[in-house]
Amino acid sequence: MAKVHVTELVLRDGHQSLIATRLRTDDMLPICSKLDSIGFWSLEAWGGATFDACVRFLKEDPWERLAILRKALPNSRIQMLLRGQNLLGYRHYSDDVVRAFVQKSADNGVDVFRIFDAMNDMRNLKTSIDAVKKIGKHAEGTLSYTTSPVHDVAHFVSLAKELEAFGCDTIAIKDMAGLLTPSATTDLVTALRAAVNLPIHLHSHATSGLSAMCLLKGIEAGAAIVDTCNSSFGEGASHSSTESIVAALQGTEYDTGLDLQALQEITAYFRDVRKKYWQYESEFTGVDTRVLVNQVPGGMISNLSNQLKEQGALNRMDEVLAEIPRVRKDLGYPPLVTPTSQIVGTQAVLNVMTGDRYKSITNEVKNYFRGHYGKSPAAVDDDIKQKAVGNDEIITCRPADLLEPEMEKLTAEAELFAKSQEDVLTYAMFPDIGKTYLQERNAGSAAPEALLEKSAVQSSASRYAPNEFKVTLHGETFHINLTGSGHAGQEHRPYYVTIDGIAEEVIVETLSEIEVSGSGVTSGGGKKKAASSTASGRPRALHAGHVTTSMPGTIVAVKVNVGDKVKAGDGVLVIEAMKMENEIQAATTGVVVAVNVSKGDTVTPDEALLEIQPE
Helix, strand or coil: CCEEEEEEEEEHHHHHHCCCCCCCHHHHHHHHHHHHHHCCCCEEEEEHHHHHHHHHCCCCCCCHHHHHHHHHHCCCCEEEECHHHHHCCCCCCCCCHHHHHHHHHCCCCCCEEECCCCCCCHHHHHHHHHHHCCCEEEEEEEECCCCCCCCCCCHHHHHHHHHHHCCCCCCEEEEEECCCCHHHCCCCCCHHHHHCCCEEEEEEEECCHHHHHHHHHHHHCCCEEEHHHHEHHHHCCCCCCCHHHHHHHHCCCCCCCHHHHHHHHHHHHHHHHHHHHHHHHCCCCCCCCCCHHHHHHHHHHHHHHHHHHCCHHHHHHHHHHHHHHHHHHCCCCCCCCHHHHHHHHHHHHHHHHCCCCCCCCHHHHHHCCCCCCCCCCCCCCCCHHHHHHCHHCCCHHHHHHHHHHHCHHHHHHHHCCCCHHHHCCCCCHHHHHHHHHHHHHCCCCCCCCCCCCCCHHHHHHHCCCCCCEEEEEEEEEEEEEEEEEECCCCCEEEEEEHHHEEEEEEECCCCCEEEEEEEEEEEEEECCCCCCCCCCCCCEECCCCCCCCCCEEEEEEECCCCEEEECCEECCCCCCCCCCCEEECCCCCEEEEEEECCCEEEEECCCCCCCECCC
């Protein structure tokens, strides 16, 4: 057997999995010459969440990043991750947009297109595969690996045969959650090698702690290429370390031929760089065997923890992780990979936070039931489907067959701020944040999130309150650690603490409050249930007529005006949270008497976003 080839993931999946995709281009470029000299089969450097993060957080032009990396890596294949008909956005695009996106990706530097569909609906892959083949680039058809009553070896073999018939150059096994076991890897790779005449490319996250064993078993069964990540951004929710796999194969028939000493120079560089991004590190990105049950992929776990942390509900992570498999079953066992991981994960958070399963249903879940993402692998729960979409028409054809060509319309809409077809495609992927970014870029005002100095934050005592302390009462000392709390503004707010190591829930009823300001502290005497307004200046949500959100997010649509009559259950606002849109519904019938938000506002669960006067 020929030597095993390696795809290095440090420029994309590694930092996506461990520091929320925040690695900046300026921190990639100094090490590119060394990466380029190693001899990797490919360098994954684009696609996935990098496009979104560039525009949303880093204020970098993702196309410019690709072009710069192309120049900095002249001897390497640049690989990208493409979501089939979803491209790099969260909806299906018309075929002309797909073809334009593939063309521009190739023009700017992509050589290898790893193409997948979250549902493994092969109809959603064919247009992008055809587009890649037409321009002479490498099309890697992808199997989104998962486990369920319907996902067996025979199922994946049938999908691989379709991908081979489409003209793919390689077949990738994309184990985004780290669900493969060594024996399952052997069985699957062996079956694929017998069924198709294409090289097998194995990708498995290290979340469950099994990936290195799976890579070895896959190699022994005939996998020709494996994905690894430099140890500086490897292991845990990321991937098996490149250096470790290279060392393990040295001197065997599978020797990669890569220089271990040269790899160490890359490791030293990225270890130092990673320190700059400390604020994006998460305690949920290490080895976590719960993934074998909840199936949460590496790129999703840190987003879940951040969402819960913003709500003061990080202590409810276990509840969310337990809810995810139940939601996945309700939806017919889709593999958990973008966008289905966000669809299932966001709904699970809502189910937990509202305390009532499917009381609030996201627009994406509704569209999933309508068939907008393709065919579900198994039957969905009919009762929940009825609750979500009633008797709405269900799509049974390829969803993109219902889309009219879009490029001309998108070009016209973006005329005032797009300077190139690449800009039009940025707008197509993310109409709101894309437009904002392009306008800021054109005005020279685009500025990335600040990278905080860890020492400065630690010394800024005025911004922090103690969360771990000792209390001495009647001569007895207690060690108390505050682990979480309920929403601010609740009349009876729970605080979660450990007292001498024993977990307790403390219910606090506010009788008096103090306001902390730059000039000092003021006190409010007397019994006072809650302050009249939040930090944003909006009223607090105190009664059923106050419409609020179950999770922090951004307002993307206000569907009512003051004076409008609404019924309980009517959609009144749309909020984006965890990259998914959720329609917020009126809890009572009446007349809208106040609208406290506008499109683009950032909101939190304790705020009254609008007020309805009940009939």
